[in-house]
Amino acid sequence: MKRIGVLLFLVLALFAFGACAVQPVVAPTGQDMPAATALPAEEAVSRPIVITDALGREVTLDAPPQRIVLVGRALFMIADAAYIFPGAAERIVAIADRGQGSYNFISLIDPDIDAKKGLDKDAGAEQVAPLQPDLVILKSYNAETLGAPIEALGIPVVYVDLETPEQYSRDLAIMGQIFGDEARAQELVAYYQTNVAEISKKAAAAESKPRVLLLSYNDRDGNVAFNVMPMSWIQTQMVELAGGEPVWADANPGSGSAQVTLEQIAAWDPDQIYIVAYNNDPSEVVAGLQADPNWEGIRAVEEGQLYAFPGD
Secondary structure, eight states: OOOOOHHHHHHHHHHGGGSSOSSOOOOOSSSSOOOOOOOOGGGGSOOOEEEEOTTSOEEEESSOOSSEEEOSTTHHHHHHHHTTSTTHHHHEEEEESOSSTTOOTHHHHOTTGGGSEEEOTTOOHHHHGGGOOSEEEEEGGGIIIIIHHHHHTTOOEEEEOOOSHHHHHHHHHHHHHHTTOHHHHHHHHHHHHHHHHHHHHHHHTSSSOOEEEEEEEEOGGGOOEEEEOOTTSHHHHHHHHTTOEETTTTTOOSSSOEEEOHHHHHHHOOSEEEEEESSSOHHHHHHHHHTOGGGTTOHHHHTTOEEEOOOO
């Protein structure tokens, strides 16, 4: 069987986020990441901003937000998107402890991160309010548990999803409004579109599709568990866009991740296995699985087709 190259799949991890823009934009030439654009001098002038967020709500801000707080579950996805904009480091005044394990990239790109208010991992409205933010950015599934109490205090909240290529394009546009840099948002969407189109073209030309298994690994409380993702999540869509066939397609029709056993993994008999580890070094996890006698009989492991999926 002729397989899609592993490099092709890993490259897609970098480029899949903006596969479908809300509106057509002109793609930049070349393959280099577009340089961050400078914030316009007039950006600080008070002017109302109306943002339609991921929940379809219109959020009106009296002026460009200067004190932004990032908090809530899956915060690292918001930070990934926000810090692509050059104004993020100056505007974000507090961020909760929600990085991917000990491999938190934010300290590498925000030199003032240690001076900013660090919030608890499960910080609520009572920790957010004293910071006097003029905007809080949350994932949409935090709306009821965290967003509602914050909004009840009169603090504006904008929700994003960041779960599918289409949502990434929309939410990058939202970030562009928040940071007053809509041109930067268009650059980013166009950049991702260009690369996804190229990868999709190569994947479509392949003679056959590898049967791929993407597993999420965690060892909380000392108990190792593996989960597969819903078909609607971006992890699954990345496998498909890269030319792979998700072997777990019929196993998890729900809206959340589902735990699977080693017996089920062996029964699927995938050509390639990728390990995602949000709270561990994925390379170390893969090395451990390769040395685990329980994994020796799995064909993908025997053929050297077990890979660590990059984190941040």
